[in-house]
Amino acid sequence: MSDYQAMQAELTGAIAAASDLDAVEALRVAALGKAGSITGLLKTLGGMSPEERQRVGPQIHALRESVTAALAARKAALEGAALEAKLANEKLDMTLPAAAAPRGSVHPVSQVMDELAEIFADMGFAVATGPEIEDDWHNFTALNIPETHPARAMHDTFYFPEVGEGAAQHMLLRTHTSPVQIRTMMEKAPPIRIIAPGRVYRSDSDATHTPMFHQVEGLVIDRGIHMGHLKWTLETFLKAYFETDDIVLRLRPSYFPFTEPSAEVDVGYRQEKGRRIVGGNGDDDGHAWMELLGSGMVNRRVIANCGLDPDVWQGFAFGVGVDRLAMLKYGMDDLRAFFDGDLRWLSHYGFGALSVPTLSGGISA
Ligand code: DAH
Numbered sequence: 001m002s003d004y005q006a007m008q009a010e011l012t013g014a015i016a017a018a019s020d021l022d023a024v025e026a027l028r029v030a031a032l033g034k035a036g037s038i039t040g041l042l043k044t045l046g047g048m049s050p051e052e053r054q055r056v057g058p059q060i061h062a063l064r065e066s067v068t069a070a071l072a073a074r075k076a077a078l079e080g081a082a083l084e085a086k087l088a089n090e091k092l093d094m095t096l097p098a099a100a101a102p103r104g105s106v107h108p109v110s111q112v113m114d115e116l117a118e119i120f121a122d123m124g125f126a127v128a129t130g131p132e133i134e135d136d137w138h139n140f141t142a143l144n145i146p147e148t149h150p151a152r153a154m155h156d157t158f159y160f161p162e163v164g165e166g167a168a169q170h171m172l173l174r175t176h177t178s179p180v181q182i183r184t185m186m187e188k189a190p191p192i193r194i195i196a197p198g199r200v201y202r203s204d205s206d207a208t209h210t211p212m213f214h215q216v217e218g219l220v221i222d223r224g225i226h227m228g229h230l231k232w233t234l235e236t237f238l239k240a241y242f243e244t245d246d247i248v249l250r251l252r253p254s255y256f257p258f259t260e261p262s263a264e265v266d267v268g269y270r271q272e273k274g275r276r277i278v279g280g281n282g283d284d285d286g287h288a289w290m291e292l293l294g295s296g297m298v299n300r301r302v303i304a305n306c307g308l309d310p311d312v313w314q315g316f317a318f319g320v321g322v323d324r325l326a327m328l329k330y331g332m333d334d335l336r337a338f339f340d341g342d343l344r345w346l347s348h349y350g351f352g353a354l355s356v357p358t359l360s361g362g363i364s365a
Pocket of ligand 1: 175176177178217218256258259293294295296317318319320
């Protein structure tokens with residue numbers, strides 16, 4: 001056996017016996033590294049005579065190749081064994097929760113807006129939106145509230161400074177969601193059935209008023225719409241929202257510039273442990289009426305302002321305070337707490353992010 005063959009036997013034996021990847025690497029460095037034994041042999045080729053090199057060269061190269069192959073084989077074997085061991089040891093507990101339970105909660109106002117969308121979707125209403133920074137025309141003029149109208153003063157409007165000489169529109173923070181009626185009628189051809197929930201702003205602040213609050217507007221435009229449709233819609237909505245069939249409404253003649261005739265809608269309720277419980281006839285013993293929302297048949301002028309023919313298209317509209325609806329249903333008594341951002345209040349009154357209101361699964365989720 002030549003020296004080279006002896007060396008090959010010794011090296012491949014050691015490699016085959018290497019117990020881990022570090023040992024394989026150490027053997028590789030010892031044989032093929034910069035100062036390795038085989039590297040040293042290769043270096044001697046340069047100093048040999050051509051004949052000698054021809055004789056010895058192939059033997060050294062064969063040695064290197066077999067050692068390289070042995071190293072690769074042992075490495076692969078050890079890696080395969082390591083993977084097997086890892087797979088055998090590693091267990092995935094499929095019953096563990098995928099992520100930590102979500103923190104925080106859904107604000108009652110968001111919850112109620114979701115509930116409203118769900119209830120009205122069932123009646124064929126889409127959800128419409130409009131900008132909170134509105135212009136004077138959409139917020140007032142188109143809604144039949146001309147500049148001289150006292151309703152403008154009543155709304156305690158936040159106006160933006162007028163920009164530029166003779167600015168086309170005076171911008172403001174919308175005082176109600178009614179401008180969404182105008183935007184919808186101007187954008188979409190009737191028939192129209194929408195609700196428009198959102199933020200509104202008025203310069204007013206006490207226990208029952210905050211400068212920002214929420215309303216939901218409703219609008220139906222079609223042929224042959226009358227107040228019976230309005231009353232049925234409101235009754236159906238309030239029964240679903242308060243989750244009781246015992247809802248009695250009282251429509252009281254009222255005035256809004258954008259509806260004619262207009263009606264304020266009261267709902268019967270009773271007092272229980274200091275809380276208002278909606279339901280029952282307000283004229284019955286132990287009951288009373290509470291004003292809940294404004295409504296009416298859309299004023300002909302408003303329909304015409306939006307480019308529709310009021311002899312062809314009629315409709316009804318209504319507007320409700322969302323915060324008020326939330327307070328009544330979930331028993332909160334201070335409106336200001338809604339917007340304090342107190343986490344204790346939120347965790348008490350908030351809703352789970354994953355409990356989405358549905359008509360089938362329970363609207364209050
Ligand atoms: N926009 C009125 C308000 O903010 C509420 C309202 C009343 C809306 C009657 C309506 C309506 O659509 O028909 O006080």
